[in-house]
Amino acid sequence: MTGTIFRVARASVHDGPGLRTTIFLKGCPLRCQWCHSPESQQPRPQLAVHDERCLVCGTCLPGCEHGAIEEEEKGYHTDFGRCRACGACVARCPSGARELVGRVVGVDELLKEIERDVVFFDESGGGVTFSGGEPLMQPAFLEAMLTTCRARGLHTAVDTCGMAEPATFARVAPLADLFLFDVKVIDDRWHRHVTGASNHAILANLRWLCAEHRRVRVRFPLVPGLTDVGGNVERVGQLLASLGVQDLDLLPYHRAGLAKYDRLGFATAPTTLPVPSAADVDRAAQVLRDFGLAVQVGG
Ligand code: SF4
Ligand code: SF4
Structure with a gap:
């Protein structure tokens, strides 16, 4: 069993509780206009x-x-x-x-890399996070890694854009201790415009995870004019409150990944997207807190 990954980040403090080793898997079904990891999009090296x-x-x-x-x-x-x-x-x-x-790795090889950090997991209450890209695009590898990590007693998180077959979610959900779930836009037509795909499957998977009482922490990217537009922040708050979600990471858009577009041969890069001001971030955070969400900015 092998998978294709493009990065292993050690001692991450943004991808779940404690210190995490975050494994970034290649391949993503979405094409968000603000994507800051374009190297994640293609499934192959x-x-x-x-x-x-x-x-x-x-x-x-x-x-x-x-x-x-x-x-x-x-x-x-x-x-x-x-x-x-x-x-x-x-x-x-x-x-x-x-x-x-990007490189192809086997389950045992990757587990050996992860196990180097067990002492930090033990001291901080951390563990392993599988991110991307979209880790559920490599479901058999993800399942194998989650199963192996669980057998070693490691805390596991899956950072997902939510776009996957319901059957895949059903197989993976019992193997992960936490889901970090991206919610971007509630209006489906606008979601298609800014990410290239419908949100029907994404929101259905989120509803299912919440109904199954899985631990879910939502991540919401704040992009002026794309996700912070037309009452979308309010609609995100309403939906999450109705589903009983408690924790939300508000992720202000930044331009850190722009140089990667050129390096990878993209014809264009999102150079003109505005970065939210401090006032934009404060206002969105307050809107979401008013729906009872525990909001952390960044993450
Ligand atoms: S530029 Fe040519 S040699 Fe280099 S990776 Fe591509 S195909 Fe291979
Ligand atoms: S020309 Fe540039 S990219 Fe090619 S081998 Fe020399 S240093 Fe590397």
């Missing part, structure tokens, strides 16, 4: 090019059998449409300008 590290030595050029690297007047251009993420140029590059984002 992919090439990233850090132009600022390039020595313009040309060592990578003959390594590419797919014609994806071209010499230009001022350096070397990568045609991401031709790239097959074979990694040959990565191995040749002397400066680390080329990187494969």
Whole structure:
């Protein structure tokens, strides 16, 4: 049993109780306009090019059998449409300008990485969080990891965008101690516009988890004009109050991930989205608190 991951973050304090080791799985069914981890979207490993590290030595050029690297007047251009993420140029590059984002790991191998942090889990009441991307896009691997972690007595959390088959949720839910569940937009038409997909399955899965009395902590990204628009914050508060959700992380939009779009060969990046002001964040937090939610800003 193997899965494809793109990062392991140690000692995270934002992905559940205590100190966490967060495993980021590749692949996401949504395309949120504000996404700050575009490297999570594709399910397979992919090439990233850090132009600022390039020595313009040309060592990578003959390594590419797919014609994806071209010499230009001022350096070397990568045609991401031709790239097959074979990694040959990565191995040749002397400066680390080329990187494969994502690797395939086995359950036992990943468990060994996680177990290095058990002492921190024990001291802080922490554990393991499976995030992404969308971890439920690799359901068999996620189930295997959750089962293995549970057998070791580790606390587990699943950080999900909620978009998965109901049967997948039903299989995974008993194996996780906590769900970190993203809720973005309540109006379905607007949800399609800002994420590229309907929210019907997402909200149905959230309702099911809450009805099953699973531990759910909701995460709500605050993006002016996209999620903070037209009474959406109020509607999120209403829905969560009706479902008995108690805890919410309010996540103000930031621009930290913008440089990644260029490195990964995206044609465009969300460079014009506004960042919420402190007053925007305070107002949204108060609206949500008025619905009885315990709101933590950031997370
Ligand atoms: S990863 Fe492989 S296919 Fe892609 S540019 Fe490098 S050598 Fe070419
Ligand atoms: S091998 Fe690396 S440093 Fe040399 S031109 Fe290619 S990307 Fe730049």
